Amino acid sequence: MKKIIFPILIGAFMLSSCGKSFLNVKPTSSITAGSFYKSQQDIQQAMTGVYASLRDWPVDIYWYLSEIRSSNYYVISDGAQRDWYDFSNFSDNPQDETLHTTWQSLYTMINRANAVLENIDNITFTSETLRTQYKAEARFLRAFAYFQLVRLWGHVPLVTKVISPQEGIQIKQSDPAVVYKYITSEMNAIQDSLPSVYTGSDIGRATKWAVKGVLAKVYLTMAGNPLNQADKEDSAQVLLKQIIDNEGKNASLTFTPNYADLFGYKNDNLHDIFEVQYISGGLGEGSSYPSQNIPPDLSLSLVSVKSLLFTTSVQVSQDLVSSFDTNDSRFNVTIDTSYVTGDNPPQQGHTPFFKKFVDFGLNNLTNYDDWPENFPLLRYADVLLMYAETLNDKGSIPPPEAIGILNRIRQRAGLLPITPATKQAFATALEQEYRHEFADEGQYWFYLLRTNRAIPVMNAWFAATSQNKTIDIHNLVYPIPQSEIDIYPGLYNQNNGY
Numbered sequence: 136m137k138k139i140i141f142p143i144l145i146g147a148f149m150l151s152s153c154g155k156s157f158l159n160v161k162p163t164s165s166i167t168a169g170s171f172y173k174s175q176q177d178i179q180q181a182m183t184g185v186y187a188s189l190r191d192w193p194v195d196i197y198w199y200l201s202e203i204r205s206s207n208y209y210v211i212s213d214g215a216q217r218d219w220y221d222f223s224n225f226s227d228n229p230q231d232e233t234l235h236t237t238w239q240s241l242y243t244m245i246n247r248a249n250a251v252l253e254n255i256d257n258i259t260f261t262s263e264t265l266r267t268q269y270k271a272e273a274r275f276l277r278a279f280a281y282f283q284l285v286r287l288w289g290h291v292p293l294v295t296k297v298i299s300p301q302e303g304i305q306i307k308q309s310d311p312a313v314v315y316k317y318i319t320s321e322m323n324a325i326q327d328s329l330p331s332v333y334t335g336s337d338i339g340r341a342t343k344w345a346v347k348g349v350l351a352k353v354y355l356t357m358a359g360n361p362l363n364q365a366d367k368e369d370s371a372q373v374l375l376k377q378i379i380d381n382e383g384k385n386a387s388l389t390f391t392p393n394y395a396d397l398f399g400y401k402n403d404n405l406h407d408i409f410e411v412q413y414i415s416g417g418l419g420e421g422s423s424y425p426s427q428n429i430p431p432d433l434s435l436s437l438v439s440v441k442s443l444l445f446t447t448s449v450q451v452s453q454d455l456v457s458s459f460d461t462n463d464s465r466f467n468v469t470i471d472t473s474y475v476t477g478d479n480p481p482q483q484g485h486t487p488f489f490k491k492f493v494d495f496g497l498n499n500l501t502n503y504d505d506w507p508e509n510f511p512l513l514r515y516a517d518v519l520l521m522y523a524e525t526l527n528d529k530g531s532i533p534p535p536e537a538i539g540i541l542n543r544i545r546q547r548a549g550l551l552p553i554t555p556a557t558k559q560a561f562a563t564a565l566e567q568e569y570r571h572e573f574a575d576e577g578q579y580w581f582y583l584l585r586t587n588r589a590i591p592v593m594n595a596w597f598a599a600t601s602q603n604k605t606i607d608i609h610n611l612v613y614p615i616p617q618s619e620i621d622i623y624p625g626l627y628n629q630n631n632g633y
Contacts (some may be wrong), residue, residue: 172254175261181251182269185276186340188244189411193424193510195237196283197577200613205580206596207570209452219449224602225593225610229617229629237287238616241280245294248277253297271328275346278321282353285314286581289361289612289630293317304623315357319370322350326374332385338404339509344381344388345409347374348513355521359585360611372525378408378518390515394547395468397514400494400507408518410509415497421505428489428575432476439498440505451487454596459571464549469574489575516544516572524565533561544568562586584611 171177202208203222210223218233220226227234251273260266277295284291290308295317298306329343354371357364382388387408391397397406404410413422426443433442451470459466471490475481492508500506519540526537533555541564542552548571555561569582583589594605614630 172250172258175258175265178251178255178258178260178269181247181254182272185244185247185251185273186412188240188247188280189276189512190413190420190422191237191240192283192512193411193422193577194427195233195240196287197510198424198427199233200237200287201577201580202575203449205583206452206593207455207574207579209450209454209600211448213446213448215445217446217448225604225606227610227614229614229620231616234613235616235618238284238619241284242294244280245277246297248273248280249295249297252277267328268330271325271346272341274321274325275329275341275349278318279349281314281318282349282356285311285318286356286584287613288615290628292627304626306626308627312362315353315362318353319350319357322346322353326350331381332387339410339412341409342387344378345513347378348408348518351375351378351518351521352513355524356581356585360587360589368525368528371521375518375522375525378515379522382515388515390519390543390547392547394465397511398468398491398508400509403507403509406514407509407511408513408515410511413507413509415500415505415507417501417505421500421502422492422508422510423504423506424510425493425506425508426503428491429493430474430484430486430488432478432484432486433488434475434477434481436481437475437495438493438500440500440503443503447486451489452596453487454600455570455574456487458567460550462549462551463571464547465571465574469571491575511576514573517578520544520565520568520572524562527558527561527565531558532556533558537561541565541568544572548572 203219210220212220218231221228289311292306293309326346333340351371351374354367358368391406415421429442431442431444469491470487472487474484476484523537523540527533555564570579597604612630620627
């Protein structure tokens with residue numbers, strides 16, 4: 136908790152002149168906030184520090200705490216204490232290191248944003264438009280971090296300014312409804328304050344479409360589990376319609392015809408509404424996400440770095456593999472079921488693994504965490520499917536527009552159109568599309584959570600695979616890291632569900 140409540144130390148970042156985005160940075164020093172904020176460039180560098188915090192999200196949040204949690208993975212014990220086994224088998228331990236590092240990382244990001252917002256109005260800017268933009272970016276990223284916190288832990292402390300140690304030890308957990316209200320208030324306040332598109336070195340920053348799309352997802356989450364505030368779905372629909380009405384006006388709002396073109400480092404910042412930025416080259420700014428996915432026996436002739444998995448006990452589930460239609464072109468983009476091993480002589484490996492983010496053939500990576508490929512936080516297909524969901528929920532029969540959107544997603548995947556006759560049949564088909572469209576992107580588990588489908592889906596899978604376990608509402612959030620509870624006894628209550 137010390138990183139949360141004590142005055143933050145801001146890392147100063149120097150912008151490099153080379154690379155693909157404004158996040159091509161290298162930390163140079165760590166200095167106190169009081170001596171740092173003197174110029175517009177200082178604010179610019181500090182904002183880069185806020186964005187840099189996103190780099191932890193794909194592995195910690197979207198892999199460990201989401202994808203691994205779902206029935207997309209089948210994880211068995213290898214005899215060692217592994218966080219992935221605890222999360223997959225719902226045997227969460229407050230001592231799990233991933234819980235601690237994710238909590239700390241998110242609050243570090245929030246504190247960086249708080250520091251920017253506290254100091255930015257004291258700085259002379261050459262452009263008030265730029266000042267407004269940076270303030271909006273900081274508020275969006277701070278609210279986005281709270282969205283991650285509240286859907287992972289439920290009751291979390293709400294820190295909205297730079298605070299002293301004395302103030303920090305008095306901030307208890309807030310009810311999820313309070314946290315969600317804060318998130319929506321922040322995002323609503325700035326949703327039209329950001330540019331629609333960026334050029335040059337600013338490509339990759341949050342646009343107004345990113346804010347609207349994430350805010351829509353927040354509203355849909357509020358409409359479902361755990362708040363069940365059904366009226367929030369109307370608010371989501373309005374935002375999603377605004378985005379769809381602007382389809383084609385820039386690349387991020389375009390429905391990419393070929394699914395495979397959405398992935399690979401050569402497609403970075405070409406198709407998605409918001410991405411986590413990475414760059415290779417031994418600068419400490421690459422991604423380790425692909426190394427979490429590749430099997431440990433994959434031949435180094437295919438990728439030049441080793442897997443981060445020490446075992447083959449983490450596998451793509453047969454349930455997911457079997458759920459794909461044989462004509463679904465997304466399968467071969469997403470999953471590899473037959474590959475060359477590093478054995479001597481090479482042999483065929485048959486442990487299914489996610490290959491969606493693996494750039495095969497790269498031979499210049501310096502380490503397992505040097506992959507250049509960005510990670511999508513919001514894709515246009517997600518906007519389309521969320522909008523179809525809101526349309527379907529309006530009545531007992533799916534409207535033609537909703538069916539049209541569903542079939543648009545299916546058509547790109549090479550599948551025949553379908554015509555669900557009832558609201559429930561459409562919801563079932565939509566759930567299947569979410570699973571296949573976003574496999575290995577960490578979206579499916581969060582979808583199951585907000586639609587109140589996590590418990591029945593997981594329990595049915597446990598039964599079908601003879602796993603002797605069931606889950607209930609107490610398993611839908613993670614335990615507060617024990618390290619946070621131990622620092623100030625009595626300040627936090629341990630989670631026991633919502």
